[in-house]
Amino acid sequence: MSRLHEIPVVVAEPHRAAIHKAPAQGPSASVLAILHEIDSHLERLHTDATDAVIDLRWLSRLPGDIDALREVLGKGEVRAEVGALGATVVRETAIPCVWWITHRDANEQLIGEFIEVTGIPAILAADPGDAARGRALLAERRSVTNHHSQTLSSVS
Amino acid sequence: MKHQQTIQEVLREQGISRRRFLKYCAVTASMLALSPKQAAVFAQVLGTAPRPSVIWLSFQQCTGCSESLLRSFDPSVENLLLNLISLDYHESLQVAAGIQAEDARKQAMQANFGNYVLVVDGSIPTGEAEWWSTVAGNSNLATLTEAINGAAFVVALGTCATFGGVPAAYPNPSSASGVGDLMAAGLVPTKALVNVSGCPPIPEVITGTIAYYLVNKALPELDALKRPKVFYGKTVHDCCPRLDHFNAGNFAQSHGDDGAKQGYCLYLLGCKGPETFNSCTTIRWNQGTSFPMHSGHGCLGCSEPGFWDKKVTVKDPVTGVKNFIGGSSFYGAGDAEFATGDGSGCTAPPPLVRG
Numbered sequence: 001m002s003r004l005h006e007i008p009v010v011v012a013e014p015h016r017a018a019i020h021k022a023p024a025q026g027p028s029a030s031v032l033a034i035l036h037e038i039d040s041h042l043e044r045l046h047t048d049a050t051d052a053v054i055d056l057r058w059l060s061r062l063p064g065d066i067d068a069l070r071e072v073l074g075k076g077e078v079r080a081e082v083g084a085l086g087a088t089v090v091r092e093t094a095i096p097c098v099w100w101i102t103h104r105d106a107n108e109q110l111i112g113e114f115i116e117v118t119g120i121p122a123i124l125a126a127d128p129g130d131a132a133r134g135r136a137l138l139a140e141r142r143s144v145t146n147h148h149s150q151t152l153s154s155v156s
Numbered sequence: 157m158k159h160q161q162t163i164q165e166v167l168r169e170q171g172i173s174r175r176r177f178l179k180y181c182a183v184t185a186s187m188l189a190l191s192p193k194q195a196a197v198f199a200q201v202l203g204t205a206p207r208p209s210v211i212w213l214s215f216q217q218c219t220g221c222s223e224s225l226l227r228s229f230d231p232s233v234e235n236l237l238l239n240l241i242s243l244d245y246h247e248s249l250q251v252a253a254g255i256q257a258e259d260a261r262k263q264a265m266q267a268n269f270g271n272y273v274l275v276v277d278g279s280i281p282t283g284e285a286e287w288w289s290t291v292a293g294n295s296n297l298a299t300l301t302e303a304i305n306g307a308a309f310v311v312a313l314g315t316c317a318t319f320g321g322v323p324a325a326y327p328n329p330s331s332a333s334g335v336g337d338l339m340a341a342g343l344v345p346t347k348a349l350v351n352v353s354g355c356p357p358i359p360e361v362i363t364g365t366i367a368y369y370l371v372n373k374a375l376p377e378l379d380a381l382k383r384p385k386v387f388y389g390k391t392v393h394d395c396c397p398r399l400d401h402f403n404a405g406n407f408a409q410s411h412g413d414d415g416a417k418q419g420y421c422l423y424l425l426g427c428k429g430p431e432t433f434n435s436c437t438t439i440r441w442n443q444g445t446s447f448p449m450h451s452g453h454g455c456l457g458c459s460e461p462g463f464w465d466k467k468v469t470v471k472d473p474v475t476g477v478k479n480f481i482g483g484s485s486f487y488g489a490g491d492a493e494f495a496t497g498d499g500s501g502c503t504a505p506p507p508l509v510r511g
Contacts, residue, residue: 053195055186084176103179109445112183123182127174129164 031068034115038073038098041117045097051118066113073098073115082123086111090121163240163370164203177203184367187360187439188376189386201371202240208370209268210275211261211303212246215296216289216323216332217278221314222248224356225363240370241273247291258292265306273366274307274347276300279316279323280338281330288330300335301344309348309375310335313362315463318351318381325464336382350375351382353434355458360439361387381461383433392455393429395437398422416452427454428466434459 027035034054041052056066074094082088086105093100099121103112161169167177181199190198214222226249243249244264245257252260265272280296281288289296304310312335315321323332336351338344352365365384368376376384393399401407401421408416408425416422423430429437432455436447448455457463 051196055195057186082175082179084173084179088175088179103183107445112179112186114182114186123175123178130168130174133168 027068031065054115056113162204187364188368205370207242209244209264209272210241211272212275214247215278215280217316220356221277225359269306271308274303275311275313276317276335277313279320279332282333283331285330304345304347312351315353315355318353319461322464349382353459358439387435388433392432392434392437422454425454428457429455432457432460
Protein backbone atom coordinates (compact mmCIF):
# COMPACT_ATOMS: atom_id res chain seq x y z
CA MET A 1 0.00 0.00 0.00
CA SER A 2 1.87 3.06 -1.17
CA ARG A 3 -0.74 5.42 -2.46
CA LEU A 4 -3.05 7.69 -0.55
CA HIS A 5 -6.26 6.45 -2.09
CA GLU A 6 -5.35 2.86 -1.17
CA ILE A 7 -5.53 3.71 2.53
CA PRO A 8 -8.99 2.67 3.71
CA VAL A 9 -9.99 6.05 5.12
CA VAL A 10 -13.69 6.59 5.63
CA VAL A 11 -14.61 10.25 5.64
CA ALA A 12 -17.54 10.54 7.98
CA GLU A 13 -19.64 13.50 6.95
CA PRO A 14 -22.18 14.58 9.51
CA HIS A 15 -25.34 14.09 7.54
CA ARG A 16 -26.67 17.53 6.83
CA ALA A 17 -29.72 16.14 5.19
CA ALA A 18 -30.68 14.51 8.48
CA ILE A 19 -30.46 17.84 10.29
CA HIS A 20 -32.03 20.04 7.63
CA LYS A 21 -34.54 18.01 5.75
CA ALA A 22 -35.09 19.18 2.19
CA PRO A 23 -38.65 20.09 1.34
CA ALA A 24 -40.43 17.37 -0.56
CA GLN A 25 -42.22 19.65 -3.03
CA GLY A 26 -40.96 20.34 -6.62
CA PRO A 27 -37.68 21.89 -7.79
CA SER A 28 -36.12 24.45 -5.46
CA ALA A 29 -35.76 28.13 -6.34
CA SER A 30 -32.09 27.44 -7.04
CA VAL A 31 -32.93 24.80 -9.65
CA LEU A 32 -35.57 27.02 -11.24
CA ALA A 33 -33.04 29.86 -11.44
CA ILE A 34 -30.48 27.64 -13.19
CA LEU A 35 -33.11 26.46 -15.67
CA HIS A 36 -34.03 30.06 -16.39
CA GLU A 37 -30.35 30.89 -16.93
CA ILE A 38 -29.93 27.95 -19.30
CA ASP A 39 -32.92 29.19 -21.28
CA SER A 40 -31.38 32.67 -21.60
CA HIS A 41 -28.06 31.17 -22.75
CA LEU A 42 -29.85 29.04 -25.35
CA GLU A 43 -31.53 32.13 -26.68
CA ARG A 44 -28.17 33.92 -27.00
CA LEU A 45 -26.60 30.88 -28.64
CA HIS A 46 -29.44 30.87 -31.16
CA THR A 47 -29.41 34.61 -31.89
CA ASP A 48 -25.72 35.51 -31.84
CA ALA A 49 -23.85 32.21 -31.44
CA THR A 50 -22.56 33.05 -27.97
CA ASP A 51 -21.42 30.10 -25.85
CA ALA A 52 -21.89 30.08 -22.08
CA VAL A 53 -20.74 28.17 -19.03
CA ILE A 54 -22.48 27.75 -15.69
CA ASP A 55 -20.17 26.78 -12.85
CA LEU A 56 -22.16 24.58 -10.49
CA ARG A 57 -19.57 24.92 -7.71
CA TRP A 58 -20.65 28.45 -6.98
CA LEU A 59 -24.37 28.05 -6.94
CA SER A 60 -25.91 27.67 -3.55
CA ARG A 61 -27.85 24.47 -3.56
CA LEU A 62 -30.07 22.56 -1.25
CA PRO A 63 -29.58 18.81 -0.85
CA GLY A 64 -30.97 17.11 -3.92
CA ASP A 65 -30.72 20.14 -6.21
CA ILE A 66 -28.16 18.57 -8.51
CA ASP A 67 -30.23 15.42 -8.87
CA ALA A 68 -33.32 17.49 -9.57
CA LEU A 69 -31.44 19.46 -12.21
CA ARG A 70 -30.16 16.29 -13.85
CA GLU A 71 -33.66 14.88 -13.89
CA VAL A 72 -35.13 17.92 -15.62
CA LEU A 73 -32.33 18.14 -18.20
CA GLY A 74 -32.31 14.41 -18.92
CA LYS A 75 -29.82 12.50 -21.05
CA GLY A 76 -29.00 13.05 -24.72
CA GLU A 77 -27.31 10.92 -27.33
CA VAL A 78 -23.68 11.68 -26.56
CA ARG A 79 -21.55 10.56 -23.65
CA ALA A 80 -17.79 11.06 -23.99
CA GLU A 81 -14.99 10.44 -21.53
CA VAL A 82 -11.74 12.38 -21.74
CA GLY A 83 -8.71 10.95 -19.94
CA ALA A 84 -6.79 14.09 -18.94
CA LEU A 85 -5.51 14.54 -15.37
CA GLY A 86 -8.24 12.12 -14.33
CA ALA A 87 -11.53 11.40 -16.03
CA THR A 88 -13.71 14.10 -17.48
CA VAL A 89 -17.18 13.01 -18.51
CA VAL A 90 -18.97 15.13 -21.11
CA ARG A 91 -22.62 14.24 -21.33
CA GLU A 92 -25.14 15.76 -23.67
CA THR A 93 -28.43 16.44 -21.96
CA ALA A 94 -31.80 15.85 -23.56
CA ILE A 95 -31.86 19.58 -24.28
CA PRO A 96 -29.88 20.16 -27.49
CA CYS A 97 -26.76 22.31 -27.04
CA VAL A 98 -26.80 21.83 -23.25
CA TRP A 99 -23.91 19.73 -21.95
CA TRP A 100 -23.13 18.49 -18.45
CA ILE A 101 -19.40 18.29 -17.75
CA THR A 102 -17.88 16.58 -14.73
CA HIS A 103 -14.15 16.83 -14.01
CA ARG A 104 -12.49 14.35 -11.65
CA ASP A 105 -8.86 14.15 -10.59
CA ALA A 106 -6.58 11.12 -10.76
CA ASN A 107 -8.11 9.82 -7.52
CA GLU A 108 -11.62 10.19 -8.90
CA GLN A 109 -12.42 13.10 -6.61
CA LEU A 110 -14.89 15.57 -8.06
CA ILE A 111 -12.97 18.78 -8.82
CA GLY A 112 -15.31 20.66 -11.10
CA GLU A 113 -18.83 20.48 -12.46
CA PHE A 114 -20.18 22.69 -15.24
CA ILE A 115 -23.11 23.09 -17.57
CA GLU A 116 -22.01 24.34 -20.99
CA VAL A 117 -24.39 25.81 -23.52
CA THR A 118 -22.61 25.36 -26.84
CA GLY A 119 -22.55 23.35 -30.04
CA ILE A 120 -19.60 21.26 -28.89
CA PRO A 121 -17.64 21.64 -25.63
CA ALA A 122 -14.09 22.87 -26.20
CA ILE A 123 -12.56 19.98 -24.27
CA LEU A 124 -13.82 17.52 -26.90
CA ALA A 125 -12.40 19.33 -29.90
CA ALA A 126 -8.87 18.50 -31.06
CA ASP A 127 -6.42 21.37 -31.41
CA PRO A 128 -5.65 22.24 -35.07
CA GLY A 129 -2.32 23.51 -33.75
CA ASP A 130 -1.43 19.89 -33.08
CA ALA A 131 -1.79 18.94 -36.75
CA ALA A 132 1.94 19.25 -37.43
CA ARG A 133 2.73 17.04 -34.47
CA GLY A 134 0.04 14.66 -35.76
CA ARG A 135 1.76 14.40 -39.14
CA ALA A 136 5.11 13.69 -37.51
CA LEU A 137 3.57 11.00 -35.35
CA LEU A 138 1.78 9.45 -38.32
CA ALA A 139 5.02 9.40 -40.35
CA GLU A 140 6.79 7.68 -37.47
CA ARG A 141 4.08 5.03 -37.19
CA ARG A 142 4.01 4.49 -40.96
CA SER A 143 7.74 3.95 -41.01
CA VAL A 144 7.44 1.36 -38.21
CA THR A 145 4.63 -0.36 -40.16
CA ASN A 146 6.68 -0.34 -43.38
CA HIS A 147 9.69 -1.75 -41.55
CA HIS A 148 7.51 -4.48 -40.06
CA SER A 149 6.06 -5.38 -43.52
CA GLN A 150 9.53 -5.53 -45.04
CA THR A 151 10.74 -7.79 -42.26
CA LEU A 152 7.77 -10.13 -42.78
CA SER A 153 8.29 -10.30 -46.56
CA SER A 154 12.02 -11.02 -46.18
CA VAL A 155 11.25 -13.87 -43.76
CA SER A 156 8.70 -15.41 -46.12
CA MET B 157 16.02 38.74 -29.79
CA LYS B 158 15.42 35.38 -28.17
CA HIS B 159 11.82 34.18 -28.49
CA GLN B 160 10.30 33.70 -25.07
CA GLN B 161 8.21 30.56 -25.17
CA THR B 162 4.56 30.80 -24.31
CA ILE B 163 3.03 28.43 -21.81
CA GLN B 164 1.15 26.60 -24.56
CA GLU B 165 4.31 26.06 -26.57
CA VAL B 166 6.09 24.65 -23.56
CA LEU B 167 3.20 22.35 -22.75
CA ARG B 168 3.06 21.12 -26.35
CA GLU B 169 6.79 20.38 -26.27
CA GLN B 170 6.33 18.41 -23.09
CA GLY B 171 3.51 16.39 -24.56
CA ILE B 172 0.87 17.91 -22.29
CA SER B 173 -2.32 17.98 -24.28
CA ARG B 174 -4.50 20.98 -24.83
CA ARG B 175 -7.33 19.11 -23.15
CA ARG B 176 -5.32 18.75 -19.94
CA PHE B 177 -4.56 22.43 -20.08
CA LEU B 178 -8.21 23.33 -20.64
CA LYS B 179 -9.22 21.18 -17.69
CA TYR B 180 -6.62 22.82 -15.47
CA CYS B 181 -7.87 26.24 -16.53
CA ALA B 182 -11.54 25.37 -16.01
CA VAL B 183 -10.97 24.03 -12.51
CA THR B 184 -8.58 26.82 -11.48
CA ALA B 185 -10.84 29.56 -12.82
CA SER B 186 -13.74 27.99 -10.93
CA MET B 187 -11.70 27.88 -7.72
CA LEU B 188 -10.81 31.55 -8.18
CA ALA B 189 -14.49 32.40 -8.55
CA LEU B 190 -13.97 34.03 -11.92
CA SER B 191 -17.14 34.97 -13.74
CA PRO B 192 -18.06 32.76 -16.71
CA LYS B 193 -16.80 35.50 -19.06
CA GLN B 194 -13.48 35.76 -17.23
CA ALA B 195 -13.19 32.00 -17.10
CA ALA B 196 -13.66 31.80 -20.86
CA VAL B 197 -10.61 33.97 -21.52
CA PHE B 198 -8.58 32.38 -18.72
CA ALA B 199 -7.28 29.52 -20.89
CA GLN B 200 -6.69 31.80 -23.85
CA VAL B 201 -4.65 34.33 -21.89
CA LEU B 202 -2.80 31.76 -19.81
CA GLY B 203 -1.89 29.76 -22.91
CA THR B 204 -0.34 32.69 -24.72
CA ALA B 205 1.39 34.21 -21.68
CA PRO B 206 5.17 33.89 -21.48
CA ARG B 207 6.31 31.59 -18.68
CA PRO B 208 7.32 33.78 -15.74
CA SER B 209 10.64 33.30 -14.05
CA VAL B 210 10.18 32.24 -10.43
CA ILE B 211 12.91 32.61 -7.82
CA TRP B 212 12.07 30.56 -4.73
CA LEU B 213 14.05 31.42 -1.60
CA SER B 214 13.95 29.25 1.51
CA PHE B 215 14.99 30.65 4.89
CA GLN B 216 14.13 29.39 8.39
CA GLN B 217 11.72 26.68 7.31
CA CYS B 218 11.07 22.94 7.28
CA THR B 219 10.47 22.50 3.50
CA GLY B 220 6.85 21.64 4.32
CA CYS B 221 5.59 24.41 2.03
CA SER B 222 7.53 23.00 -0.94
CA GLU B 223 6.37 19.51 0.00
CA SER B 224 2.78 20.71 0.03
CA LEU B 225 3.05 21.78 -3.58
CA LEU B 226 5.26 19.00 -4.87
CA ARG B 227 4.30 15.84 -3.04
CA SER B 228 1.49 14.72 -5.27
CA PHE B 229 0.78 11.05 -5.38
CA ASP B 230 -0.31 11.11 -9.00
CA PRO B 231 -0.05 13.58 -11.84
CA SER B 232 -2.53 16.14 -10.68
CA VAL B 233 -4.17 19.37 -11.65
CA GLU B 234 -2.11 21.17 -9.02
CA ASN B 235 1.32 20.15 -10.19
CA LEU B 236 0.53 21.06 -13.77
CA LEU B 237 1.40 24.56 -12.63
CA LEU B 238 5.04 23.53 -12.46
CA ASN B 239 4.92 23.39 -16.24
CA LEU B 240 3.55 26.90 -16.40
CA ILE B 241 6.41 28.59 -14.60
CA SER B 242 10.14 28.69 -15.10
CA LEU B 243 11.43 27.73 -11.67
CA ASP B 244 14.90 29.22 -11.94
CA TYR B 245 16.04 28.81 -8.35
CA HIS B 246 14.87 26.45 -5.63
CA GLU B 247 17.46 25.09 -3.22
CA SER B 248 15.73 21.77 -2.65
CA LEU B 249 14.82 21.05 -6.27
CA GLN B 250 17.66 22.38 -8.36
CA VAL B 251 20.43 20.11 -9.52
CA ALA B 252 23.07 22.81 -9.22
CA ALA B 253 24.78 23.40 -5.89
CA GLY B 254 27.25 25.83 -4.38
CA ILE B 255 28.68 28.55 -6.60
CA GLN B 256 26.85 27.27 -9.71
CA ALA B 257 23.50 27.50 -7.94
CA GLU B 258 24.14 31.04 -6.71
CA ASP B 259 25.33 32.06 -10.17
CA ALA B 260 22.15 30.64 -11.69
CA ARG B 261 20.05 32.65 -9.26
CA LYS B 262 21.90 35.86 -10.04
CA GLN B 263 21.70 35.26 -13.78
CA ALA B 264 17.96 34.61 -13.61
CA MET B 265 17.41 37.71 -11.50
CA GLN B 266 19.45 39.83 -13.88
CA ALA B 267 17.81 38.47 -17.03
CA ASN B 268 14.30 38.98 -15.63
CA PHE B 269 14.90 42.08 -13.51
CA GLY B 270 11.61 43.72 -12.62
CA ASN B 271 9.55 40.79 -13.91
CA TYR B 272 10.24 37.68 -11.88
CA VAL B 273 8.01 36.29 -9.17
CA LEU B 274 9.77 35.95 -5.83
CA VAL B 275 8.47 33.14 -3.63
CA VAL B 276 9.73 33.15 -0.05
CA ASP B 277 9.21 30.39 2.46
CA GLY B 278 10.55 30.50 5.97
CA SER B 279 11.00 33.37 8.38
CA ILE B 280 13.97 35.69 8.41
CA PRO B 281 16.23 36.17 11.46
CA THR B 282 16.99 39.78 12.27
CA GLY B 283 18.96 41.97 14.68
CA GLU B 284 21.85 40.28 16.44
CA ALA B 285 20.62 36.94 15.10
CA GLU B 286 20.69 38.05 11.46
CA TRP B 287 23.71 35.83 10.75
CA TRP B 288 22.28 32.75 12.38
CA SER B 289 20.97 31.68 8.99
CA THR B 290 23.16 32.23 5.92
CA VAL B 291 23.44 30.89 2.39
CA ALA B 292 26.63 31.30 0.38
CA GLY B 293 28.00 33.70 2.95
CA ASN B 294 25.02 36.03 2.83
CA SER B 295 22.50 36.51 5.59
CA ASN B 296 18.90 35.64 4.73
CA LEU B 297 18.04 39.31 5.18
CA ALA B 298 20.68 40.38 2.62
CA THR B 299 19.59 37.71 0.12
CA LEU B 300 15.96 38.72 0.50
CA THR B 301 16.75 42.42 0.07
CA GLU B 302 18.68 41.73 -3.13
CA ALA B 303 15.94 39.51 -4.54
CA ILE B 304 13.05 41.82 -3.69
CA ASN B 305 14.65 44.67 -5.63
CA GLY B 306 14.05 43.02 -9.02
CA ALA B 307 10.81 41.18 -8.26
CA ALA B 308 7.47 41.96 -9.91
CA PHE B 309 5.80 40.85 -6.73
CA VAL B 310 6.52 38.72 -3.69
CA VAL B 311 4.63 35.66 -2.52
CA ALA B 312 5.25 34.96 1.18
CA LEU B 313 4.47 31.28 1.34
CA GLY B 314 3.50 29.59 4.58
CA THR B 315 2.98 30.99 8.04
CA CYS B 316 6.73 31.35 8.73
CA ALA B 317 7.21 33.69 5.75
CA THR B 318 3.93 35.52 6.36
CA PHE B 319 3.81 35.97 10.12
CA GLY B 320 7.00 34.44 11.55
CA GLY B 321 5.49 31.03 12.29
CA VAL B 322 7.27 28.48 14.46
CA PRO B 323 10.69 30.21 14.43
CA ALA B 324 9.03 33.35 15.82
CA ALA B 325 7.33 31.44 18.66
CA TYR B 326 8.19 32.56 22.18
CA PRO B 327 10.90 33.40 23.05
CA ASN B 328 11.74 33.94 19.36
CA PRO B 329 15.49 33.48 19.85
CA SER B 330 16.39 34.51 16.31
CA SER B 331 14.14 37.60 16.28
CA ALA B 332 12.44 35.91 13.33
CA SER B 333 10.05 37.91 11.23
CA GLY B 334 7.78 37.48 8.23
CA VAL B 335 8.32 39.34 4.96
CA GLY B 336 5.45 41.81 5.50
CA ASP B 337 6.76 42.88 8.91
CA LEU B 338 10.23 43.40 7.45
CA MET B 339 8.76 45.63 4.74
CA ALA B 340 6.77 47.56 7.33
CA ALA B 341 9.89 48.04 9.43
CA GLY B 342 11.88 49.24 6.43
CA LEU B 343 14.38 46.40 6.73
CA VAL B 344 13.72 45.26 3.16
CA PRO B 345 12.35 47.18 0.15
CA THR B 346 8.57 47.41 -0.08
CA LYS B 347 7.02 45.54 -3.02
CA ALA B 348 3.61 44.19 -3.90
CA LEU B 349 3.14 41.33 -1.46
CA VAL B 350 0.67 38.50 -1.24
CA ASN B 351 0.60 36.34 1.88
CA VAL B 352 -0.31 32.69 1.38
CA SER B 353 -0.40 31.55 4.98
CA GLY B 354 -0.82 28.08 6.44
CA CYS B 355 1.45 25.46 7.89
CA PRO B 356 1.71 24.44 5.15
CA PRO B 357 -0.57 26.29 2.73
CA ILE B 358 -3.05 24.26 0.68
CA PRO B 359 -1.46 23.39 -2.71
CA GLU B 360 -4.45 24.67 -4.67
CA VAL B 361 -4.18 28.02 -2.88
CA ILE B 362 -0.52 28.32 -3.88
CA THR B 363 -1.13 27.45 -7.53
CA GLY B 364 -4.37 29.41 -7.76
CA THR B 365 -2.67 32.59 -6.56
CA ILE B 366 0.16 32.26 -9.09
CA ALA B 367 -2.23 31.36 -11.93
CA TYR B 368 -4.34 34.41 -11.16
CA TYR B 369 -1.28 36.62 -11.49
CA LEU B 370 -0.26 34.97 -14.77
CA VAL B 371 -3.61 35.74 -16.33
CA ASN B 372 -4.36 39.13 -14.84
CA LYS B 373 -0.87 40.54 -14.32
CA ALA B 374 -2.19 41.69 -10.97
CA LEU B 375 -2.74 40.23 -7.55
CA PRO B 376 -6.16 38.96 -6.52
CA GLU B 377 -8.18 40.97 -4.03
CA LEU B 378 -6.47 40.73 -0.64
CA ASP B 379 -7.76 40.86 2.93
CA ALA B 380 -6.31 43.06 5.68
CA LEU B 381 -3.49 40.55 6.16
CA LYS B 382 -2.68 40.60 2.43
CA ARG B 383 -4.13 37.14 1.83
CA PRO B 384 -6.26 36.39 -1.27
CA LYS B 385 -9.86 36.88 -0.17
CA VAL B 386 -11.03 34.16 -2.47
CA PHE B 387 -9.21 31.61 -0.31
CA TYR B 388 -9.11 33.37 3.07
CA GLY B 389 -12.43 35.21 3.01
CA LYS B 390 -14.26 32.81 5.25
CA THR B 391 -13.39 31.06 8.48
CA VAL B 392 -12.83 27.35 8.68
CA HIS B 393 -15.80 27.34 11.06
CA ASP B 394 -18.11 28.95 8.48
CA CYS B 395 -17.83 25.98 6.14
CA CYS B 396 -17.27 23.20 8.69
CA PRO B 397 -19.46 20.12 8.25
CA ARG B 398 -19.86 20.14 12.06
CA LEU B 399 -21.39 23.63 11.92
CA ASP B 400 -24.93 22.33 12.10
CA HIS B 401 -24.08 20.69 15.41
CA PHE B 402 -22.55 23.95 16.65
CA ASN B 403 -25.80 25.72 15.80
CA ALA B 404 -27.81 22.97 17.45
CA GLY B 405 -25.67 23.19 20.62
CA ASN B 406 -24.15 19.73 20.22
CA PHE B 407 -20.54 19.82 21.50
CA ALA B 408 -18.04 16.99 21.96
CA GLN B 409 -16.73 16.95 25.53
CA SER B 410 -13.56 14.95 24.86
CA HIS B 411 -11.69 13.66 21.85
CA GLY B 412 -13.22 10.45 20.64
CA ASP B 413 -16.34 10.54 22.83
CA ASP B 414 -19.68 9.55 21.38
CA GLY B 415 -20.48 13.14 20.45
CA ALA B 416 -17.19 13.57 18.58
CA LYS B 417 -17.86 10.37 16.68
CA GLN B 418 -21.31 11.61 15.72
CA GLY B 419 -19.80 14.76 14.26
CA TYR B 420 -20.50 17.11 17.16
CA CYS B 421 -18.71 20.46 17.16
CA LEU B 422 -15.14 20.43 18.57
CA TYR B 423 -15.31 24.04 19.78
CA LEU B 424 -15.06 23.17 23.47
CA LEU B 425 -11.97 21.08 22.74
CA GLY B 426 -10.09 24.14 21.53
CA CYS B 427 -10.93 24.15 17.84
CA LYS B 428 -9.70 27.46 16.42
CA GLY B 429 -11.95 27.27 13.36
CA PRO B 430 -14.04 30.32 14.34
CA GLU B 431 -11.00 32.60 14.26
CA THR B 432 -9.09 30.99 11.41
CA PHE B 433 -9.49 32.15 7.84
CA ASN B 434 -8.58 29.43 5.36
CA SER B 435 -10.04 27.06 2.76
CA CYS B 436 -9.35 23.74 4.51
CA THR B 437 -13.03 22.87 4.80
CA THR B 438 -13.81 23.68 1.20
CA ILE B 439 -10.74 22.66 -0.81
CA ARG B 440 -9.58 20.05 1.74
CA TRP B 441 -6.24 18.26 1.92
CA ASN B 442 -4.59 15.33 0.19
CA GLN B 443 -6.30 15.90 -3.11
CA GLY B 444 -9.68 16.67 -1.63
CA THR B 445 -9.77 13.77 0.84
CA SER B 446 -10.44 15.43 4.19
CA PHE B 447 -9.26 17.94 6.79
CA PRO B 448 -8.67 17.82 10.57
CA MET B 449 -12.30 18.11 11.70
CA HIS B 450 -13.12 15.05 9.60
CA SER B 451 -10.58 13.14 11.67
CA GLY B 452 -11.97 14.34 15.00
CA HIS B 453 -9.38 17.03 15.66
CA GLY B 454 -10.04 20.73 15.91
CA CYS B 455 -8.43 23.40 13.75
CA LEU B 456 -4.98 24.53 14.99
CA GLY B 457 -5.31 27.98 13.47
CA CYS B 458 -2.12 27.55 11.46
CA SER B 459 -2.91 30.26 8.91
CA GLU B 460 -3.27 33.06 11.45
CA PRO B 461 -0.71 35.41 12.99
CA GLY B 462 0.54 34.12 16.33
CA PHE B 463 0.07 30.50 15.35
CA TRP B 464 1.93 28.30 17.81
CA ASP B 465 1.78 30.67 20.77
CA LYS B 466 -1.81 31.66 20.37
CA LYS B 467 -4.34 30.48 22.87
CA VAL B 468 -8.01 30.38 22.18
CA THR B 469 -10.77 31.85 24.27
CA VAL B 470 -13.57 29.38 24.68
CA LYS B 471 -16.82 30.64 26.09
CA ASP B 472 -19.09 27.88 27.32
CA PRO B 473 -22.26 28.43 25.29
CA VAL B 474 -24.41 27.43 28.28
CA THR B 475 -22.71 28.98 31.30
CA GLY B 476 -20.89 31.82 29.54
CA VAL B 477 -17.72 30.97 31.49
CA LYS B 478 -14.53 31.69 29.56
CA ASN B 479 -11.61 29.27 29.50
CA PHE B 480 -8.31 29.52 27.74
CA ILE B 481 -7.26 26.33 26.05
CA GLY B 482 -5.35 25.19 23.02
CA GLY B 483 -2.14 26.70 21.75
CA SER B 484 1.11 24.86 21.56
CA SER B 485 2.67 27.04 24.22
CA PHE B 486 1.31 28.87 27.24
CA TYR B 487 3.20 32.01 26.32
CA GLY B 488 2.18 34.78 23.98
CA ALA B 489 -0.58 37.29 24.11
CA GLY B 490 -3.39 35.54 22.32
CA ASP B 491 -6.03 36.07 24.99
CA ALA B 492 -8.34 38.06 22.80
CA GLU B 493 -11.92 37.17 22.02
CA PHE B 494 -12.59 35.54 18.68
CA ALA B 495 -11.70 37.76 15.78
CA THR B 496 -14.87 38.52 13.92
CA GLY B 497 -13.01 38.89 10.61
CA ASP B 498 -14.44 39.91 7.30
CA GLY B 499 -16.61 36.92 6.57
CA SER B 500 -19.10 39.09 4.73
CA GLY B 501 -16.69 39.46 1.83
CA CYS B 502 -16.16 35.73 1.68
CA THR B 503 -15.92 34.08 -1.66
CA ALA B 504 -14.37 30.80 -0.57
CA PRO B 505 -15.46 28.08 -2.93
CA PRO B 506 -18.16 25.82 -1.58
CA PRO B 507 -17.34 22.13 -1.50
CA LEU B 508 -18.03 19.93 -4.44
CA VAL B 509 -19.82 17.46 -2.26
CA ARG B 510 -23.37 16.51 -2.76
CA GLY B 511 -25.69 17.42 0.06
